[in-house]
Amino acid sequence: MNTELILLLKANMGLPLSPELAADVCIAASRVEILLPDADFRRIKPERHDGFVFSLERMEAAADEIMPLHRAHWNETEAHRHGLPFDPDYATFIRYERAGRYVLFTLRRDGALLGNCAMYLDKSTHTKTLIATEDTLYLMPEARRGRTANRFIAYCENALRTLGTREINVSVKTVNKAGRFFRMLGYRHVENGLTKILEVNDVQPKDTEA
Numbered sequence: 001m002n003t004e005l006i007l008l009l010k011a012n013m014g015l016p017l018s019p020e021l022a023a024d025v026c027i028a029a030s031r032v033e034i035l036l037p038d039a040d041f042r043r044i045k046p047e048r049h050d051g052f053v054f055s056l057e058r059m060e061a062a063a064d065e066i067m068p069l070h071r072a073h074w075n076e077t078e079a080h081r082h083g084l085p086f087d088p089d090y091a092t093f094i095r096y097e098r099a100g101r102y103v104l105f106t107l108r109r110d111g112a113l114l115g116n117c118a119m120y121l122d123k124s125t126h127t128k129t130l131i132a133t134e135d136t137l138y139l140m141p142e143a144r145r146g147r148t149a150n151r152f153i154a155y156c157e158n159a160l161r162t163l164g165t166r167e168i169n170v171s172v173k174t175v176n177k178a179g180r181f182f183r184m185l186g187y188r189h190v191e192n193g194l195t196k197i198l199e200v201n202d203v204q205p206k207d208t209e210a
Contacts, residue, residue, distance in 0.1 A: 004028045035121055036100035036163060044159045052148055053108045054155040059097050062104065063090040065113050073138035077173045083197055096120065102135075103163075105156045107143055115139035117156050121165070129166040137170065137178075153185055 005028040012021055046055040059066070067088070074086050096102035101122060107115030119132040139149055160168060171193060172178040183189065 004033075034098075034100050035123070038100075040100070040163055041103070043162055047155055049151045050146065050148065051109055052114075052143065052152075054152055055106050055108070056159055057104050057106045059090065059102065059104045059118075060094045062106065062113070063094070066104075066116060069113060069116055069138060069140070070136065072140065073136060077138075077175055079175065080195060081197065083199075093118075103132075103159075105152075105159065107139060107148070107152050109143070114143040115152060117152070119156075119160065119168075121163070124167065127166070130164045131167040131169065132160050132165045134168070134170040149181070150185065 005025070008024060008028050015021070041056060044056040046053055048054075070088055071086065074081075093102055093104075097104070101120060103119050103121060105117040105119075106113060115138060117137045118135040120135055121130060121132055123129065124131045139152070143149070143152075157168065168187075170182060170187065172182060179189070
């Protein structure tokens with residue numbers, strides 16, 4: 001609920017819509033209510049495993065560095081989208097991050113960024129508990145050896161548990177074995193997702209009655 005917008009509208013109910021009030025309404029409407037304060041995220045500390053460092057970082061600080069990782073992820077697993085532009089909206093990621101609704105976990109070795117897991121946070125309208133929904137999860141090939149991926153996911157899960165999350169939703173592509181990997185970690189296959197890319201000029205004929 002956007003409390004700021006509601007209070008603004010209540011305070012100006014019945015008054016003419018001036019250009020100044022319209023601007024205030026637009027600004028208030030574009031803001032996202034803070035879900036978790038910064039203090040909650042500062043409780044998550046880095047961990048080291050076999051030369052790798054797992055951390056919770058700020059997209060605001062890592063946006064430029066993470067772009068090549070996002071591009072590699074796109075090239076490897078998003079072939080079904082390659083007719084669409086690759087154009088991540090980092091400003092929106094950062095806006096949600098500032099509102100406590102987006103977390104970025106990173107995997108580094110010798111300072112180099114080799115993996116990331118980003119989650120959207122929200123309260124479920126069905127259970128009123130905190131739910132994390134995966135936005136992106138990708139490790140470079142050199143970070144997939146041994147049990148590194150398992151330990152990284154465990155780190156992310158423990159951090160989300162500390163933040164109060166009760167449910168995690170991830171999506172897996174059919175082009176790799178990620179589904180099998182997550183089932184080994186205790187995730188359950190509860191639904192199937194389908195995707196369709198709409199072509200600009202591909203207008204389907206409407207059904208007509210005889």
